[in-house]
Amino acid sequence: MLTAHPPTTRTEQAFPRADRIAAAAAAVLLITAVVAGAALNLTGSPVQAQTAPLYALWHPHLGPGTPAALTVAAAVLLHGARLAASMPWRRLLIACYTAAAVWTLSLALIDGWRVGLAGRLTAQAEYLTEVPGVTDIPAMLHGFTDRILDFQPDSWTTHVSGHPPGALLMFVWLDRIGLGGGGPAAVVCVLAGAAAAVAVPVTLRALGDEHAARASMPFLVLLPGAVWVGVSADGLFAGLTSTALALLAVALTTRRRSAAAGGAVAAGTLLAFSCYLSYGLVLIAPLAVAVIVCACRGGRAPAAGPVLGIAAAAGVLTVVGFTAAGFWWLDGYHLVVQRYYQGIASERSYGYWVMANLAAFLLSAGPLAAVVARRVITALPSRAPYVLLPAAALLSVAVADISGLSKAEVERIWLPFAVWIPAGAALLPVPSWRGWLAAGTAAALVVNHLLLTIW
Template sequence: MLATRADTQPDAAAFPRADRITTALAAALVAGSIVAGLVLNLTGAPVQAEAAPLYALWRPHIGPGTPCALAVAAAAVLHGPRLAAALPWRRLLVASYAATVLWTLSLAMIDGWQRGLAGRLTAQAEYLTEVPGVTDIPAMLREFTGRILDFQPDSWTTHVSGHPPGALLVFVWLDRAGLGGGGAAALACVLVGALATVAVPVTLRALGRESAARAAVPFLVLLPGAVWVGASADGLFAGVTSTAIALLALALTAARRGRALSYGCAAGALLAFACYLSYGLVLLAPIALATVAVAVAAPPATTATTAPQLTAVPTAAAALGPRLRAVAPVLVAAAVGGALVVVAFTAAGFWWLDGYHLVVQRYYQGIASERAYGYWVFANVAALLLSAGPAAAVIVRRAAVALPRDRAAYVLLPAAAALSIAAADLSGLSKAEVERIWLSFAVWLPAGAALLPAAARRGWLAAGAATALIVNHLVLTIW
């Protein structure tokens, strides 16, 4: 793990000055966004979110999930780091997945079964409203773009119109498999979304960083974003996309050629399908590229701060060619898998670019046109910090500091996620609701947990759990 000289001093090891400054700035951003949102809402310039920077309602409450959520948080904080370091790998993955599901469901049950889970995806703006009307999938795909714009008799509901047809298809397929209704859909989102707790460590381990994978597990289990995984389709998207990246990492590092090609094809297909779940998921590209870059690059021989010898540069460059040639078939397989998905949707009648241009128009037909970019470009980051956890800001800072000399997976992956988030934020097409919309990026920030001082990790873990508990008890989240 990289550390500055000051970080290694006994009195500063857990919480060095740079981390304190970063935490203070992050806290100030969250507090400032809350205050500014309240002031703007009260003075006639509403930000179109009552509990800004979160899209939620101020509703302090407790519920049937409260005792379980408190118990899971306490157990994970007290025992999570030790178990993550000691359990055999497969048992760790199973245990962490089960703990994530329990954490997510207990948080959702703070609002109760109907309000926290079963009723989430049955609201008027949600996907399940449109499922009964999809009696002919090919016809739906052919007609999809014609129903995106608002103020038409047959306009799609808000969430269906705001996404490519893949998102609606998921819930149609669930319904046809006999898993219709809000309860089954919500549980599907939780169960698939929890896969991120497995996928991120699998990716890190495949890229040669098992210790970093183990360090990340408790942070993934107690990710505050679980508040929105249970239950929103964006939680499901996070599970799908993180699994795709994990398959890509496994493909790039597999010893057997057949396995590598099959994993690569599956990864490409899932990544392409993700772009038909949400237009914004094209911004997974930096994370996918970072995965390829780590797999191709030689592992760093040292984390020393001294400059490498000049003779090491041509040696590393000479080794790059064979590694590129080795992974090229995997990248081709991934491209083929992705192309098959694109061809299938296009042949069925949905052209992605047409949908994207129309959804931008639809975006400004709604309250997005009333949400001020000048407020949300900062408030979005505050919302992300509440979803990704207080440690996220410190991880990103440490990754940025480490990046020039260490390009390991636990550095590059959170840095790439931060780049994806920055692009989404600056685009102006994400104004509010990013605490759930950016879950597919947020789950990669804990990949850098190994960058945190070991003595501080339990404290950061507790802070993340407290964030989730406070948010879920203080406000009633929407969508």
């Protein structure tokens, strides 16, 4: 049964004191990260990021995407909440996906087609550099770990070496089906990344809360992280992992056996495969647990045991497939830690970045993240999906941050977690929605117009 009433009402104060304090603390964190980063760069202890806490270059500019980005932003700010509340569900999903894709493309095109899209994945450190050399996929998988460490004649490029082979494999597959080159690969990343804007609401609705699903949609459409979805492989990862979790939620809650079985196979396969896209995506596990807990509350999961068994079996088969092909995940992980400290990561201060990472995450997830975090903490131990899902995402971010293996560039690396923060939008007073949405939208527009994001 769907939630009949929203967790908040229109009679609440729009911006209560506690929310304003949380937002002010986030602003202080961001200012501190900017000032400290600039000071360290100027005093001989560089943080290896010119515009810390973001990894970018100072480059104020306008571009062909500017008018479109402003138009989409204005349309969603003015009409997004009303349409999200009133449109029929299937039409709303189509509108939400389309708007998110257009928003992402518009932001990318502020930098122009070549710089903003087609050239993003063709840089020397990127995946597409290695695609022409992969003529034998089994041989690539079998010898992948031998090329992870740097300072060898055949070392993988930075991004390929820093990830399991699944990431490179996806771009090889795109090339094999005729979508090779920077332009097609970039468009695929944008279209896949935009899937998060529907996957998160589908998950919430499947878990029994259509109000929270609809409340999240405007925030997902105008997610500031779209600056990095367009274009980075991490945007693709965000789309795939959120889709996997949506499939898991649907599989657990549907009463159609065929849909449950098919969804379980797809979810288990995608969740396991995601661990071969990025080592850090093992931290999707708290989100998967949150989906299972929410699905099982109140008897909503009629066949949880069989569904989870099928999903687990599909995941195990995926792991077995990669292992049989010659890539052992743990070997890759240990080698990539060594490679990590062969580069500029060894020069990046843990003390600075453990704080600055959170500031970068706030710019990617939006100012909404600070308020949602505060409200999630006060709402625990509720098992409501609009509490547990953002709580799980915040837990994953905290673990990644403390690990020290994510120093800088987390504005894109943590996109698979950032997309789940809007799941908590229903916790906010309804009158505040437009204000927080505007703040996040402004952050994206300012970042994309003042900086040239790089990675």
